[in-house]
Amino acid sequence: MKNKSSRRRRNLNATQKATRDEAAASNVIENRLSNLPNDLLLNILERLDTLDAIRTCILSKQLLKLPTMLLRFYLTFSLKQVLRTNRVVAHVTDIILSTRSPEVTISELKIRFVLLPDNSLTIGRSVARAMATQKVGTAEFEIVTKKHHGLCSSADLLQFAKQFNDLFGACPRAFAGLTSLLLENMRFGELDIPKILSTSKRLEYLRLTRCDSGFHSVVQVEHDQLVEIEVEICLPKLQRLTYDNWFSSEYPLYFGFLPQLSKLSLIKTGIRSDKTLELSQLLANVPSLGDLHLDFGSEKIWILPECPKLVTPVLNKLQHVNLDHLPEGCDLAWTMFILKVAPSLKELCITVWDHWCIMITNKELRKKYCFCEKADVKWKPYAPDFKNKNLAKLTIYGFQPDDNFMRCIGCVVEHAVNITEISLYGRKVCGRYGDLDPEIHDNVCPSRYPPTTEERK
Incomplete structure (x- = not known):
C-alpha cells in the first residue's frame, strides 16, 4: 500500500511539475513576444494565413490588437478546410475588417470561400465597407461551390450562378475593388459576364473554371485593365x-x-x-x-x-x-x-x-x-x-x-x-x-x- 501511495504522490508531483513547466514556458514565450516591437511582430504574423496569425496573437494580451493592423489579409484554406470553416471565414472577415483603423492600408486581401448565401453576404459586405473606407491594394475573391463539378447538374450550375449574381448585386463595391476574381461551376446569363466586368473596373485577372453561358452562347469580354484571363471549360x-x-x-x-x-x-x-x-x-x-x-x-x-x-x-x-x-x-x-x-x-x-x-x-x-x-x-x-x-x-x-x-x-x-x-x-x-x-x-x-x-x- 505504501509503495502504491508513494507512486501516486510521485506521479502527481510529476504532473504538477509538468504543468508548472508548461506555464513557465508559456510565460517565457509571452514575455519574449511581448518584448518585440510591433513592426517586427507584424512582419512575422503577415507571413501566416490570417487565421493562424489570430491564433498566435491569443498567446499574449499585447498581441491581441495586432490582427487589425495587418497589411496582408489572407484567408486561403484548402478546399476541404473551406467547406468546414466557411462560417469562421465569414466571422473573422467581419470582425477584423470592421475594427480596423481607416488609416491602415490593406496592401493585399485574399479570401477563398464557399458560395453559401448567409456567409457569402457577410464576407461581401465586410469587404465592401473596407473598400469604401480604407485604401486596399490587390484584392482577390476565390469563390467555390459546395458541389464538385462532376456532381453538378444543369440546375446546379444555374443555381450557383444565381447565388453569385445575388451576392454581386448586394455588394457591388466589394467587386468594384477586386483585382482578381476566380469562379467555378456557374452557368451565367448572356449579359452576366459583361455586367461583372463593367463593375469590376480594377480587375486584372479573371479565372472561369467550368463556367459557361449555355449551349451555342457567346461570352463577350471587354475590359481596360484585364491582363490575364484563364478559362477552364468542359464542352x-x-x-x-x-x-x-x-x-x-x-x-x-x-x-x-x-x-x-x-x-x-x-x-x-x-x-x-x-x-x-x-x-x-x-x-x-x-x-x-x-x-x-x-x-x-x-x-x-x-x-x-x-x-x-x-x-x-x-x-x-x-x-x-x-x-x-x-x-x-x-x-x-x-x-x-x-x-x-x-x-x-x-x-x-x-x-x-x-x-x-x-x-x-x-x-x-x-x-x-x-x-x-x-x-x-x-x-x-x-x-x-x-x-x-x-x-x-x-x-x-x-x-x-x-x-x-x-x-x-x-x-x-x-x-x-x-x-x-x-x-x-x-x-x-x-x-x-x-x-x-x-x-x-x-x-x-x-x-x-x-x-x-x-x-x-
Missing part, C-alpha cells in the same frame, strides 16, 4: 473554336477531352518570347479535328514542325488546312510536314502576305515590343520519299515565281501523288482598305506575279 459537344491573339509565353489553351471538336482556328501575332506550339501536345485530347486554320499575323511562325510519330496520331483525320499570313521571305519548306503528318489531308491553302495594315513596321517599335526579324523555320524531312495519297488541291496566295515558291510546289507535286488542282494567286487585297495595301506594298516590294494571261500560262 463535350463543342464543334468549332476560334482563339484570337493570346498574350502569354505559355500554351494558349489546355484542352480536356473534346470528342466533337472538328474545326479549330488559332490567330497569333508572334513575338520573340512566344512559345513555339507543338500540335502533338496541344491537340492530344482532340480526336476528330478535320479543319485547322493557323493565322500568323505576318510575323513569327509559332508552330513547330514535329516528328510524324508524335503528331500523326493527333492529325490523322485532318482534311483541310489553311496557313494564313505567313511572312514574305519565309522558307516554305516547313509546310511540307503537314502533308506528312496528316494522311487524310484533301486541301491545303497557303497565304504569304506581309499585310502592312496589321503589321508594326517602325523599327524602333518592333525592337521595343520584341518583334522578330524574318527567319526561316528549320525543318528536316524525316522520310524524304513519303507519299500523301489524299491531297487533291493546293492553293497559294501571294505567289512569286522564285525558288522558294517553286521548290514548295515541286515538293507538293512529288509527295501528293493524286493532286488534281494547283491554284496560284498574287497578293490578297486588303478587305479593310480596298487596294490601298497592295499599292503601298508594291512601291517598296513590288510583286513579280505574272501580270498577263500568257505569262501565267
Whole structure:
C-alpha cells in the first residue's frame, strides 16, 4: 500500500511539475513576444494565413490588437478546410475588417470561400465597407461551390450562378475593388459576364473554371485593365473554336477531352518570347479535328514542325488546312510536314502576305515590343520519299515565281501523288482598305506575279 501511495504522490508531483513547466514556458514565450516591437511582430504574423496569425496573437494580451493592423489579409484554406470553416471565414472577415483603423492600408486581401448565401453576404459586405473606407491594394475573391463539378447538374450550375449574381448585386463595391476574381461551376446569363466586368473596373485577372453561358452562347469580354484571363471549360459537344491573339509565353489553351471538336482556328501575332506550339501536345485530347486554320499575323511562325510519330496520331483525320499570313521571305519548306503528318489531308491553302495594315513596321517599335526579324523555320524531312495519297488541291496566295515558291510546289507535286488542282494567286487585297495595301506594298516590294494571261500560262 505504501509503495502504491508513494507512486501516486510521485506521479502527481510529476504532473504538477509538468504543468508548472508548461506555464513557465508559456510565460517565457509571452514575455519574449511581448518584448518585440510591433513592426517586427507584424512582419512575422503577415507571413501566416490570417487565421493562424489570430491564433498566435491569443498567446499574449499585447498581441491581441495586432490582427487589425495587418497589411496582408489572407484567408486561403484548402478546399476541404473551406467547406468546414466557411462560417469562421465569414466571422473573422467581419470582425477584423470592421475594427480596423481607416488609416491602415490593406496592401493585399485574399479570401477563398464557399458560395453559401448567409456567409457569402457577410464576407461581401465586410469587404465592401473596407473598400469604401480604407485604401486596399490587390484584392482577390476565390469563390467555390459546395458541389464538385462532376456532381453538378444543369440546375446546379444555374443555381450557383444565381447565388453569385445575388451576392454581386448586394455588394457591388466589394467587386468594384477586386483585382482578381476566380469562379467555378456557374452557368451565367448572356449579359452576366459583361455586367461583372463593367463593375469590376480594377480587375486584372479573371479565372472561369467550368463556367459557361449555355449551349451555342457567346461570352463577350471587354475590359481596360484585364491582363490575364484563364478559362477552364468542359464542352463535350463543342464543334468549332476560334482563339484570337493570346498574350502569354505559355500554351494558349489546355484542352480536356473534346470528342466533337472538328474545326479549330488559332490567330497569333508572334513575338520573340512566344512559345513555339507543338500540335502533338496541344491537340492530344482532340480526336476528330478535320479543319485547322493557323493565322500568323505576318510575323513569327509559332508552330513547330514535329516528328510524324508524335503528331500523326493527333492529325490523322485532318482534311483541310489553311496557313494564313505567313511572312514574305519565309522558307516554305516547313509546310511540307503537314502533308506528312496528316494522311487524310484533301486541301491545303497557303497565304504569304506581309499585310502592312496589321503589321508594326517602325523599327524602333518592333525592337521595343520584341518583334522578330524574318527567319526561316528549320525543318528536316524525316522520310524524304513519303507519299500523301489524299491531297487533291493546293492553293497559294501571294505567289512569286522564285525558288522558294517553286521548290514548295515541286515538293507538293512529288509527295501528293493524286493532286488534281494547283491554284496560284498574287497578293490578297486588303478587305479593310480596298487596294490601298497592295499599292503601298508594291512601291517598296513590288510583286513579280505574272501580270498577263500568257505569262501565267
